[in-house]
Amino acid sequence: MKKYSFILLSGGIGKRMQLNIPKQFLLLAGKPIFIHVLEKIDSIDEIAEVIIPCPKEFVEKTESIIKNYNFSKRIHCIEGGDSRQESVYKGLQEATLDHVIIHEAVRPFVSVDEYETLIHCENENAIFGTDIPFTVLQGKKVVEANLNRSNLVNVQLPHKYDRKKLLYAHECARKDAMEFTEDASLYFHYYKSEITILKGSDYNIKITKPVDRQIAEVIYKEKERY
Numbered sequence: 001m002k003k004y005s006f007i008l009l010s011g012g013i014g015k016r017m018q019l020n021i022p023k024q025f026l027l028l029a030g031k032p033i034f035i036h037v038l039e040k041i042d043s044i045d046e047i048a049e050v051i052i053p054c055p056k057e058f059v060e061k062t063e064s065i066i067k068n069y070n071f072s073k074r075i076h077c078i079e080g081g082d083s084r085q086e087s088v089y090k091g092l093q094e095a096t097l098d099h100v101i102i103h104e105a106v107r108p109f110v111s112v113d114e115y116e117t118l119i120h121c122e123n124e125n126a127i128f129g130t131d132i133p134f135t136v137l138q139g140k141k142v143v144e145a146n147l148n149r150s151n152l153v154n155v156q157l158p159h160k161y162d163r164k165k166l167l168y169a170h171e172c173a174r175k176d177a178m179e180f181t182e183d184a185s186l187y188f189h190y191y192k193s194e195i196t197i198l199k200g201s202d203y204n205i206k207i208t209k210p211v212d213r214q215i216a217e218v219i220y221k222e223k224e225r226y
Helices: 033-041 056-066 082-095 112-120 164-176 183-189 210-224
Strands: 004-009 047-053 073-077 100-105 126-130 137-139 143-146 154-162 196-199
Touching: 004 033, 033 056, 033 112, 047 056, 047 082, 056 073, 056 164, 073 082, 082 100, 082 164, 100 112, 100 164, 112 126, 112 154, 112 164, 154 164, 154 183, 164 183
Parallel strands: 004 047, 004 100, 047 073, 126 196
Antiparallel strands: 100 154, 126 154, 137 143
């Protein structure tokens, strides 16, 4: 059985949420959002360790919150980077296993079954994604190009990768001063190799804005409490 390091990105500082605390600490059904993620993965045998990159000033608070719950896995909080990409890089350096799952602390609605689907996917590199249901055009102030949405995918997390290969790709990106918004695009840029896209879920929202909190409470009542 393959064992995985699980990198849980917790780099939020609450800017888009218009609050003075990181969004991962906001309560969902009485618990910090990131705790819902940890509760799900704690039951998955293939996940052997958890690494949480977070802002330096919140490492101690994150550790303190985790102590209130009886998790069975080794959970290690580390100082994250100035960007999401830098935080992933630090997490990859800290991880001790050959396979890694990357997730975001503010995506609490990924089910155990979905984690298992990712883990058991034959390809060692896989992501979740959903179809794009709206029209997408290229351009800012003026329209520059049409994009065919049937050929596009809305990228969701979690992802899984061969850790050493992804780490090397990150090192190349650092050398080339390249910035990516997530790891599938970074990995593909350097390897041009196949990354399996698994069918994602509309429930798998990322809680980043005030309206997302309201949506999350509705999803929890519908999906999580039973």
